[in-house]
Amino acid sequence: MTIVTEKINLTPELKKEAEKLMLRYPDKTAALIPVLHLVQGKFGFVSVELEEQVAELMGLSRTRVHGVLTFYTMFNRKPVGKYLVQVCTNISCTLNGAEETLKKVKQKLGIGVGETTTDNKFTLMTVECLGSCGTAPVMQINDDYYENLTEQKIDEIFDKLN
Amino acid sequence: MAEIKILTKNIDVPDQDRIDVYMCGGGYEAARKVLNEYMPEAVIEEVKKSGLRGRGGAGFPAGMKWSFVPKESKLPKYLCCNADEGEPGTFKDRLLMEKDPHLLVEGIIITCFAIGIHTAFIYIRGEYVKEAEILQRAVDEAYQKGFLGNVIFGKNFNLDVIVHRGAGAYICGEETGLIESLEGKRGEPRLKPPFPAIVGAFQGPTVVNNVETLCNIPHIMEKGGEWYGAIGPERNTGTRLFAVSGHVNRPGIFELTLDVTARELIYDYAGGISGGRKLKAVVPGGSSSPCLRADEIDVQMSFDALMKVGSMAGSGAVIVMDETVCIPKIALRSLEFYAHESCGQCTPCREGVPWMMKIARRIVNGEGEKGDVDLMLEICENILGRTLCPLGDAAAMPTKGYLTKFREEFEEHIRMKKCKVQSA
Numbered sequence: 001m002t003i004v005t006e007k008i009n010l011t012p013e014l015k016k017e018a019e020k021l022m023l024r025y026p027d028k029t030a031a032l033i034p035v036l037h038l039v040q041g042k043f044g045f046v047s048v049e050l051e052e053q054v055a056e057l058m059g060l061s062r063t064r065v066h067g068v069l070t071f072y073t074m075f076n077r078k079p080v081g082k083y084l085v086q087v088c089t090n091i092s093c094t095l096n097g098a099e100e101t102l103k104k105v106k107q108k109l110g111i112g113v114g115e116t117t118t119d120n121k122f123t124l125m126t127v128e129c130l131g132s133c134g135t136a137p138v139m140q141i142n143d144d145y146y147e148n149l150t151e152q153k154i155d156e157i158f159d160k161l162n
Numbered sequence: 163m164a165e166i167k168i169l170t171k172n173i174d175v176p177d178q179d180r181i182d183v184y185m186c187g188g189g190y191e192a193a194r195k196v197l198n199e200y201m202p203e204a205v206i207e208e209v210k211k212s213g214l215r216g217r218g219g220a221g222f223p224a225g226m227k228w229s230f231v232p233k234e235s236k237l238p239k240y241l242c243c244n245a246d247e248g249e250p251g252t253f254k255d256r257l258l259m260e261k262d263p264h265l266l267v268e269g270i271i272i273t274c275f276a277i278g279i280h281t282a283f284i285y286i287r288g289e290y291v292k293e294a295e296i297l298q299r300a301v302d303e304a305y306q307k308g309f310l311g312n313v314i315f316g317k318n319f320n321l322d323v324i325v326h327r328g329a330g331a332y333i334c335g336e337e338t339g340l341i342e343s344l345e346g347k348r349g350e351p352r353l354k355p356p357f358p359a360i361v362g363a364f365q366g367p368t369v370v371n372n373v374e375t376l377c378n379i380p381h382i383m384e385k386g387g388e389w390y391g392a393i394g395p396e397r398n399t400g401t402r403l404f405a406v407s408g409h410v411n412r413p414g415i416f417e418l419t420l421d422v423t424a425r426e427l428i429y430d431y432a433g434g435i436s437g438g439r440k441l442k443a444v445v446p447g448g449s450s451s452p453c454l455r456a457d458e459i460d461v462q463m464s465f466d467a468l469m470k471v472g473s474m475a476g477s478g479a480v481i482v483m484d485e486t487v488c489i490p491k492i493a494l495r496s497l498e499f500y501a502h503e504s505c506g507q508c509t510p511c512r513e514g515v516p517w518m519m520k521i522a523r524r525i526v527n528g529e530g531e532k533g534d535v536d537l538m539l540e541i542c543e544n545i546l547g548r549t550l551c552p553l554g555d556a557a558a559m560p561t562k563g564y565l566t567k568f569r570e571e572f573e574e575h576i577r578m579k580k581c582k583v584q585s586a
Binding site for chain 1: 238247248249250251252253255256281287288289290291292324326327328329330331332343344345346347348349364366405406407408409413414415445449479481483487492495496499502503505
């Protein structure tokens with residue numbers, strides 16, 4: 001995942017992959033979410049320009065793509081850090097100390113929820129139930145789950161990523 | 163109560179997620195037998211006989227759900243495996259998909275054969291990246307062996323399975339929200355009727371079944387509906403995966419028959435309350451189910467018994483809270499979640515849930531006003547049964563539960579302008 005701020009375009013390879021995804025469904029427009037995952041996987045977020053290009057590629061209106069993009073929490077419309085850190089604060093995690101986990105992560109990264117470190121390395125978010133309640137408290141960093149978090153574990157995890 | 167391992171029988175077998183290992187343990191034999199020896203209707207009858215009820219939340223009999231799908235249909239029929247697992251407290255489908263994905267694939271093959279379906283989607287929540295990869299590998303392996311694709315097990319039956327990742331929305335666990343999302347739209351639930359069995363995905367008749375439900379199917383077809391139907395209490399047959407979290411010594415997943423009581427589950431299986439503290443409340447079936455007080459835990463964890471005491475078995479997610487927990491704070495956390503996840507189509511849910519959240523927040527912050535509890539209860543009543551999908555109910559039911567079962571704690575917060583439990 002790289003952060004690009006200048007104008008970005010869907011590459012021919014990406015378009016080809018997207019077209020392959022469209023063939024998997026009885027109606028090609030059903031591939032919209034997989035295609036958005038694909039685009040985000042490449043660029044780290046889905047900008048307005050990319051939104052337009054996805055709409056054009058899939059024969060959809062821009063409003064349809066925008067509506068879908070804004071409905072789902074996993075899609076980023078702005079660049080995020082190299083590591084997207086999401087701390088679960090739902091009931092089971094809260095019972096097991098999610099408030100302290102969040103406090104510790106904030107302290108460790110020196111940022112608040114919704115913020116990105118100045119070196120663009122980390123973005124911190126809170127997230128609703130990740131489905132890992134038996135090993136609470138939990139956070140997700142990019143695609144990976146980190147479970148049974150303690151202060152020491154949090155230190156170790158971030159020291160390794162640094 | 164009994165500890166019978168059906169779904170988790172092979173969960174600890176090394177490399178159980180690989181097809182050769184799965185087959186060594188007799189895997190795909192049920193599907194082979196069904197495709198070679200059964201008529202589709204006979205499979206539905208067998209599942210009806212088993213009494214299997216949906217493990218996603220509603221507890222609807224699976225065989226009956228299948229029988230609502232018309233036999234002949236001009237449009238293709240679809241199976242959607244609901245692997246969205248979003249109900250807070252629930253983490254059981256993740257275990258099945260990660261450790262025994264072929265059991266799910268086999269369940270899907272048998273189910274599709276029974277209903278005459280040639281395309282199945284596994285709609286898995288977007289956050290489960292690793293699980294989606296494991297499932298995709300299992301599906302690929304099944305294609306290579308000729309268990310998916312054309313002419314399965316040498317029979318004139320074809321089936322494609324597509325692993326489809328969601329992108330973070332609780333509402334997509336609701337059947338029609340899932341279908342909308344699968345079609346590449348916002349996951350906004352549909353008006354019913356028509357039910358998905360008649361008009362579902364891509365307009366075709368569609369069955370939506372939870373992961374755990376489908377994982378039961380190979381076992382039922384291997385040993386028979388009667389065998390399954392004899393396990394556990396009447397109308398609440400089989401085992402289920404209880405996911406226990408919160409203040410217990412041994413959180414985790416326990417496969418048990420449905421006559422286990424909440425007390426046995428917490429104290430005998432999950433090792434009791436951590437730190438030797440006292441129990442305060444238990445959420446028995448995911449965050450949408452009304453809580454039980456400590457004096458109510460001798461209830462059986464079956465669909466019917468929990469319904470009888472005014473709660474529900476839901477997804478089998480059991481959240482345990484000890485005496486240090488501030489109930490208004492948990493009610494607030496719950497409401498924040500539902501307010502965040504409301505899709506916004508129905509006014510009672512879109513407006514009512516955030517309204518309750520604001521009231522709960524001021525109570526927690528020591529700024530509650532006299533009458534707030536009754537106001538929240540009134541809002542609950544105006545949401546219950548007044549929305550397109552069960553999300554409104556899912557927010558109102560537990561809130562009403564917290565308010566009525568712990569009313570004095572809310573009132574005290576309002577009177578004293580602080581939390582007595584947490585300042586103790």
